[in-house]
Amino acid sequence: MKSHTEYLWFNTAKRVDFVNITHQVEEAVEKSGVKDGLVLVNPMHITAAVYVNDAESGLIDDFKELLEKLAPAGKNYHHHHTGEDNADAHLKRTLQGHQVTMAITNGKLDLGPWEQIYYAEFDGMRKKRVLVKIIGE
Amino acid sequence: MKSHTEYLWFNTAKRVDFVNITHQVEEAVEKSGVKDGLVLVNPMHITAAVYVNDAESGLIDDFKELLEKLAPAGKNYHHHHTGEDNADAHLKRTLQGHQVTMAITNGKLDLGPWEQIYYAEFDGMRKKRVLVKIIGE
Amino acid sequence: MKSHTEYLWFNTAKRVDFVNITHQVEEAVEKSGVKDGLVLVNPMHITAAVYVNDAESGLIDDFKELLEKLAPAGKNYHHHHTGEDNADAHLKRTLQGHQVTMAITNGKLDLGPWEQIYYAEFDGMRKKRVLVKIIGE
Numbered sequence: 001m002k003s004h005t006e007y008l009w010f011n012t013a014k015r016v017d018f019v020n021i022t023h024q025v026e027e028a029v030e031k032s033g034v035k036d037g038l039v040l041v042n043p044m045h046i047t048a049a050v051y052v053n054d055a056e057s058g059l060i061d062d063f064k065e066l067l068e069k070l071a072p073a074g075k076n077y078h079h080h081h082t083g084e085d086n087a088d089a090h091l092k093r094t095l096q097g098h099q100v101t102m103a104i105t106n107g108k109l110d111l112g113p114w115e116q117i118y119y120a121e122f123d124g125m126r127k128k129r130v131l132v133k134i135i136g137e
Numbered sequence: 138m139k140s141h142t143e144y145l146w147f148n149t150a151k152r153v154d155f156v157n158i159t160h161q162v163e164e165a166v167e168k169s170g171v172k173d174g175l176v177l178v179n180p181m182h183i184t185a186a187v188y189v190n191d192a193e194s195g196l197i198d199d200f201k202e203l204l205e206k207l208a209p210a211g212k213n214y215h216h217h218h219t220g221e222d223n224a225d226a227h228l229k230r231t232l233q234g235h236q237v238t239m240a241i242t243n244g245k246l247d248l249g250p251w252e253q254i255y256y257a258e259f260d261g262m263r264k265k266r267v268l269v270k271i272i273g274e
Numbered sequence: 275m276k277s278h279t280e281y282l283w284f285n286t287a288k289r290v291d292f293v294n295i296t297h298q299v300e301e302a303v304e305k306s307g308v309k310d311g312l313v314l315v316n317p318m319h320i321t322a323a324v325y326v327n328d329a330e331s332g333l334i335d336d337f338k339e340l341l342e343k344l345a346p347a348g349k350n351y352h353h354h355h356t357g358e359d360n361a362d363a364h365l366k367r368t369l370q371g372h373q374v375t376m377a378i379t380n381g382k383l384d385l386g387p388w389e390q391i392y393y394a395e396f397d398g399m400r401k402k403r404v405l406v407k408i409i410g411e
Contacts, residue, residue: 003311038177042375044387052235053227054183054227056216057215063228066207070340070344071340077333079333090333097231098326099374099375102177113181133377135410137138195355200368202352203365234371237372238314239314240316240407247405249403251320
């Protein structure tokens with residue numbers, strides 16, 4: 001069994017920002033030398049998500065609006081009694097589905113025609129990591 | 138390490154349709170010969186989900202109604218400015234939790250008493266694939 | 275390849291209860307002897323979730339309130355026509371993201387600074403299991 005571990009760093013210019021990381025995951029898969037296996041893509045911070053969907057800016061706005069409707073910023077959340085102000089980011093990342101595991105087949109990410117891997121930042125403007133863990137053979 | 142890759146095809150008769158695929162995943166596990174491992178079940182299209190829950194038709198209606206309430210069809214979504222009409226399907230599949238990874242123990246899917254694996258189609262009446270990727274030993 | 279399988283048992287005193295299980299998953303990782311690999315943490319019952327977020331009681335209350343708003347208890351759900359009364363628990367566990375897969379690096383759970391693994395019970399006061407499945411080398 002082979003394994004490969006990589007940490008991608010992000011520091012988005014906006015508080016909420018969605019970044020297509022498909023190519024970075026593909027590069028990690030190539031470096032791993034794994035032909036058949038799994039790749040876990042997991043944000044190591046709890047106010048960001050990794051999800052799979054379309055690379056279309058209108059749809060990304062639809063995601064942001066839905067999440068803002070369900071878990072709006074600026075409410076008097078319990079979490080804010082600790083001095084924090086980002087409870088909405090914790091809730092949004094959870095609704096968005098926080099992590100993905102994808103397949104590697106014949107040495108490549110085994111993606112459908114429109115599957116793209118996104119990093120969804122809900123409390124940005126600071127350095128954060130995403131773990132890419134590959135196992136296989 | 139052993140691996141096994143399978144693509145299940147679906148073409149549902151209705152736009153929204155939930156299909157119990159537990160047996161098909163069990164057959165893939167058996168074919169793989171893996172005794173201890175993991176199986177990823179991932180829809181390769183971004184308007185469908187794979188999730189685990191009860192095989193009970195009333196509950197399936199509850200899921201459909203909740204998702205329709207949270208992300209209704211027919212709204213003027215940003216995504217529709219591209220000519221698409223299925224933004225609600227992208228949003229619903231994301232809220233439903235788009236993929237699952239299950240365990241294989243003693244050569245069988247290691248399921249609790251009511252765990253069933255479902256394919257949830259939100260934009261059907263066309264051919265779509267689900268990837269089943271098994272690794273283990 | 276090594277594998278390790280463990281079943282954690284829970285029987286919460288309240289219907290809805292969130293339990294930090296990070297330490298129990300860490301112990302399973304240590305017992306497995308796996309240095310690099312993946313660990314799947316999957317509730318075997320379909321009215322409970324496993325998710326990753328902050329160990330902060332206010333935020334846990336925010337999660338509970340959001341889920342209660344989106345899928346309230348006590349409504350006349352279709353599922354209840356079977357005699358069941360817990361449809362809200364099935365829906366809440368799904369919105370919360372029902373399972374997680376985490377990485378093992380250098381023999382330890384590869385967690386970010388605030389990542390904690392929680393068992394979220396939505397229909398407790400009965401015995402339930404969580405499957406911990408580890409594969410790697």
